Amino acid sequence: MASRKYPTGLGTVHISLPAAVAGNINSLSGSLKEIAEQLGCPKCVSGYNCRFQLEKDYLFDPAAKKLQKVAIADQSAFAAPTVRVNVGARSSYNLDSVIASVRKIAELTGHTACATGCNLFFERFQDRMFNISNTGRINELKYSAGL
Amino acid sequence: MIPELGVGISYCAGLDPLLAAQPDLFPVVEIEPQTFWVKSREGKSPFRVYPEVIQHLLDLPGRKLIHSVAAPVGGTVPADAAQFQMLREMVQLFKAPYLSEHLSFNQAHGYHTGFFLPPRQTRSGVQVAADAVRRLQDAIGVPIAIETGVSYFKSLPDEMPDGAFVAEVAAKAQCGILLDLHNVYTNARNGRQSVTEFVRYLPLDQVWEVHMAGGMERNGYYLDSHSGEMETELLEISAQVIAQLPNLKAMIYEIFPSFIETAGLDCVARQMESLHGLWEKRATAPRAVPALTVWSNAPEQISPEDWENNIAALVNHHADSSLAPKELQLDPCIPVVRQLIEEFRASMLVGLYPLSARLLMLMMGKDIFRSLLEDFWSKHAPQQYAAVEVEQFGAYLRSIGLEIPSLAAVLNFEEAAMHTMMDGTARTVSFDFDPLPLLRSLAEGTLPDMESQLGDYAITLTGEGVELLSSLEKIQAGLH
Structure with a gap:
């Protein structure tokens, strides 16, 4: 994926694509019947x-x-370094606290948004640079040589 | 007089190869019309169809039956009347001799439940359902058959027996019965009335149609999952029941589209052959088997309206269920039904926004993605139409400002594609990187191996081949 820098200014590359194949751009075989089924009311629903x-x-x-x-x-x-965030299992069920914590980490690292070239990548089960507790608190913060 | 139609299948696009290869297996094809409708944002005639799809449905083998899935007749909230015009036109275009609908409800007061839920089985509930059947019949102009539904809930002391409730509604509304034997079998497996007992209450000459399907065990419940192979026990019971039905017009096998891939079309063909064998066992002459009638004299603990609001709130995250009676709150089916609703909602999302969902899952992991969905579900009620549901999810994603690289671009792209499919208008989506490697990788289920080329890119989503109609009159005229 692209790191977020300003576009190169070489002019816009235009691509034209039928909307029907947008969800399946590799096979270019979107079926109108199947798309209609996806857009409509689900079939008889008790299962x-x-x-x-x-x-x-x-x-x-x-x-x-x-x-x-x-x-x-x-x-x-990613051309830019990836900051990994370890999220406590219960905390991951409190999305507001996770998002707030990730924003806080971004502020702490000076990377206020992805536009600065830093990607925040969530993982749960490994030791990483940051740790968000089940209460949403950032309780560990250290740098390694890799960053 | 309703003609005898024979054996058939509930249509979905994944069945096309089998319908083409073995048309003789399908003297009837049942169409669930709303599954092919697009709900536009315009108010007056919000429902649209693709004429190409309608023509395809007309060209399918056999006679057609219309089985509505969005105007159930078991609840106090009237069905959306805006759909009646298109529903009536579908019935006329496909020359359906009657319309079938579910004796269930899917609207609480203020929101869609995301699932067919069981009606209140009391005297008041009979009146509610009979009134709804009459309204639907008046709006559509053909006889109505009510489908016997699934209930994962335990019976309450003041409820009428399942079969008695159906019989009373059919008598009061003077309508036909679509006896979904898999639904009744599912209820029986989960501790409600046995199939044999259920059928004893029915006016057998009013049963016009039978539905059959496969199910599965999950979390201690047998589910009406329409997942493929029919149970041997169900086939044995069905043979006995069908031999008692003197006025049976059609027998339909149901499989859910997402299970066709796992079950396979050979399995579907085998089920159809079983149905043809069962059809031969149907009664050919009326039998004098009087139906039982039982009225519950117990005072009604909960009104139909309160029942609907309570159980809808219990099975949906976003609603307050604290006022529901303890007996209902403690029903062990609550988490199971809630999970089934969530699976439907998540399935709508991965169906319409597959690339955004994959990007989220691959970047966040499936557990945190699940947390994201749970947060969304806790704040937003289910929507009846998938396009509206995912639009709501897109707005939610933007509102929380999640820091996932390229997510906004992929989401914009998929939303634009969906809207173009819904109105045929071309849309252009801008990117500040070459989007094709990312989009291709996501279509393959991975993240790209290489960094994308930066620059100004724009994808114009064309409405090529997209035509929508808000009325079937043009197609009807073309047939004459």
Whole structure:
């Protein structure tokens, strides 16, 4: 992904794309029937729609190494340093506190927004530079040589 | 006189290859019309259809039945009358001999519940439902058949037995019955009335249609998940029930679109063959089997209106359920139904904003993404139409100012694509980086390996091939 710097000023590159294929731009095979089904009222609803579960399985299936690939890609993709934030498990269910804490970290590092080239990346289970407690408090802050 | 139609399937686009390859399996195709409607933001005629999709539905094999999924008749909140014009036109265009709808409710007072919930099974509830059936029949102009619904809730002491309630509504409204045997079987598996007992209460000659489906166990409940293979036990019970139905016109198999991928079309074909076998067992002459009638004399503890507001609040995060009776609050189905609603809402999101959802999940991890959704659900009620639901989620995301690189750009892109699909108007979305590597990677389910090229880019989303109609008159005229 792009780090947020000002555009190069080389002029705008225009791309034209039918809206019908926007969600599936690789295969260019959007079906109007399927799109209509997505836009409309869900079918008879008294059971279970597994689409979200299928999507999670697709993205995070360890056998497909999707998650590992994402982690590696994330390290190399950003030109700017990535600040990792460790979020306490219960805190992650209090979104307001997580967002407030992440903003606070951004202020502490001098990176007020992604536009400065710093990406904040959430992780839960590993030691990282910052730790947000279950109450939303930042209780650890240290720098390493990597940053 | 309603003609005999035969065996069929509830249509979704994923079934097309099977419908094309084995049309003889499908003498009937049942269409759930609102699943193909777009709800626009314009007030007067808000519902639109794609003529290309309607033509495709007309070209499907067999006779067509119309099964409404957005105007249920079990609640005190009247269905959105703005949909009646399009619903009536669908019935006329497809020459459906009757319209079926659910004996459930999906609106509390002030919000959509996100799920079909069970009606209040008391004398007052019978009156509420009968009035709603009559309103729908007057609006559409064809006979109505009420579908027997699912209830994951425990029976209350003042409730009528499930079958008796359906029978009383059908008698009072003078309508037909769509006997969803999988729904009744689901209720029985979860501790409510047995299928055999349920059927004993029904006026069997008013059963015009039967629904069948597969289900699954989850969190201690058997779910009406429409997930593929029908249970052997259900098939055995159904054979006995169908042999008692002298006026059966159609028998429909249901599978939810997201399960077609996992179950496979071969499984669907096998289920259709089973249905054809069952159809042959239907009664061919009226049988004198008097239906039981039971009125509960117990005083009604809760009015239908309070019942709807209470259980809708209990199964939705955003509403205050503290005033609900303790008995309802303690029903063990509450977290299960709540989770089912959440899965529907999350599935709408990944269906319409797949790239934004993937970016969020890949950047945040699925657990924190779940927290984000829970926060959204706690603040916003479900929406009946998926496009409105995800629009609401987009506004929520912008309001919290989450620091996810490229999220705003991807969200703008998907929202513009959706709006263009809904009105055919071209839209241009600007980027300050080359968006295609990112969009392609997300379409493949990953983040890009390389940094994107910076610069000024613009994607114009064209409305190529997008035509929408707010009335079917033009299509109807073309058929004559």
